[in-house]
Amino acid sequence: MALLIINANEVVTLASEKKGPRVKEEMAEINVLQDVAVLVAEGKIVEIAPLEQLKSSHKELVESAEIIDAKGQIVLPGFVDAHTHLVHGGTRENEFNMRLNGATYMEIMNAGGGIHYTTTKTREASFDELYDKTYAHLNTFLKHGITTVEAKSGYGLDWETEYKQLTVAKKLQENHAVDVVSTFMGAHAVPKEYKENSDKFVDIVIEEMLPKVAEQGLAEFNDVFCEHGVFTPEQSRRILLAGKEQGLTPKIHADEIEPYEGAELAAEVGAISAEHLLVASDEGIRRMAEAGTIAVLLPGTAFFLRAPFARGRLMVDSGVPVAISTDFNPGSSPTISLPFIQNLACLNMGMTMEEVITATTINAAYAINRGDEVGSLEAGKKADIVILNVPNYKQMQYFYGMNHTNTVIKGGQVVVKDGVLV
Numbered sequence: 001m002a003l004l005i006i007n008a009n010e011v012v013t014l015a016s017e018k019k020g021p022r023v024k025e026e027m028a029e030i031n032v033l034q035d036v037a038v039l040v041a042e043g044k045i046v047e048i049a050p051l052e053q054l055k056s057s058h059k060e061l062v063e064s065a066e067i068i069d070a071k072g073q074i075v076l077p078g079f080v081d082a083h084t085h086l087v088h089g090g091t092r093e094n095e096f097n098m099r100l101n102g103a104t105y106m107e108i109m110n111a112g113g114g115i116h117y118t119t120t121k122t123r124e125a126s127f128d129e130l131y132d133k134t135y136a137h138l139n140t141f142l143k144h145g146i147t148t149v150e151a152k153s154g155y156g157l158d159w160e161t162e163y164k165q166l167t168v169a170k171k172l173q174e175n176h177a178v179d180v181v182s183t184f185m186g187a188h189a190v191p192k193e194y195k196e197n198s199d200k201f202v203d204i205v206i207e208e209m210l211p212k213v214a215e216q217g218l219a220e221f222n223d224v225f226c227e228h229g230v231f232t233p234e235q236s237r238r239i240l241l242a243g244k245e246q247g248l249t250p251k252i253h254a255d256e257i258e259p260y261e262g263a264e265l266a267a268e269v270g271a272i273s274a275e276h277l278l279v280a281s282d283e284g285i286r287r288m289a290e291a292g293t294i295a296v297l298l299p300g301t302a303f304f305l306r307a308p309f310a311r312g313r314l315m316v317d318s319g320v321p322v323a324i325s326t327d328f329n330p331g332s333s334p335t336i337s338l339p340f341i342q343n344l345a346c347l348n349m350g351m352t353m354e355e356v357i358t359a360t361t362i363n364a365a366y367a368i369n370r371g372d373e374v375g376s377l378e379a380g381k382k383a384d385i386v387i388l389n390v391p392n393y394k395q396m397q398y399f400y401g402m403n404h405t406n407t408v409i410k411g412g413q414v415v416v417k418d419g420v421l422v
């Protein structure tokens, strides 16, 4: 079935000759077209051109197509969320209240709460409970215009539960319209059982868990929480290099709470991305730019933890490819609202509206190795398309804290219409 989107005020294509993530001034080149229609067939974008031109170049398709009238609205690529802790048990509103009363994120975690609390809840939850809860969350992602979501494990910290999280994600990838891309994060915290011997746990991740993840094709990426009191740079290096040997691409939670040379490590091990980077050093940023490591910035986490924001402006100016994501998780960023996260990036990281669009579409797609398939509207790419109910792209940020999503097309199928799941 073909689709034809007509009458849009603007079609923001992000199309470019450049292959690979956008850097520096490329991040502002979002390619806004007017007076064009978007033709979709067999799940892919066929052509974006003036309607009269499409009528002659693709006569039969245009005549048979279902028409979507986007009058007064704008069309963009479906958004990509490149960093989430999607599959998890429980919620942590009590800890939020504790933080409002003065406790810090790390104090709560070191006292056995935080990631440990969610680990207990995730261990307790059945496969079906996790599946149903996450399915509902993916519906919310879709209603916010997000068509691809990365999902980290890491609330098991034992094989049985890591496996459960990864297989929930796999089944959702098969059954839900949103594309789910998996990351193994067995090294998300040192489980209480190994508190006095974290090297032993690192050995278990490397020798027992990583080979099974690779053999069973359960994830594409391997991530680690490199942070004071969690995993040291040396332990993180071992875990990331071991994963790389098994064919898993490194990612790293780096320099989130204290500077720890995580950005430097990301560049050294050839990580596809370093994530958080709230307190990344100048040298770390320089090395990431040199290595082409993508910075996945998570302004919702800085906002919710009341921590300093990552230096997005400096990173863009330094030539680091920047992506922006929700970090959806029950502790430090319990939100699915990518629109609000985009607002935060504009208002608190010094990034422009155009750069933020790039950071949540094509650069986010490259951060999970999907840049050749999604993240821009170009002939041959997957027809993952969002139609927002604003007359120009600048109003996406101006009317802040709001979800402007009207229509979502996933792989050529309309999955959200008038803001409601179809």
Ligand SMILES: N=CN[C@@H](CCC(=O)O)C(=O)O
Pocket: 085, 114, 115, 118, 225, 253, 256, 301, 327, 329, 330, 331, 332, 333
């Ligand atoms: N910082 C480490 N991991 C998550 C938070 C996990 C949690 O608190 O449950 C993050 O990316 O923010």
Ligand SMILES: [Zn+2]
Pocket: 083, 084, 085, 253, 327
């Ligand atoms: Zn995270």
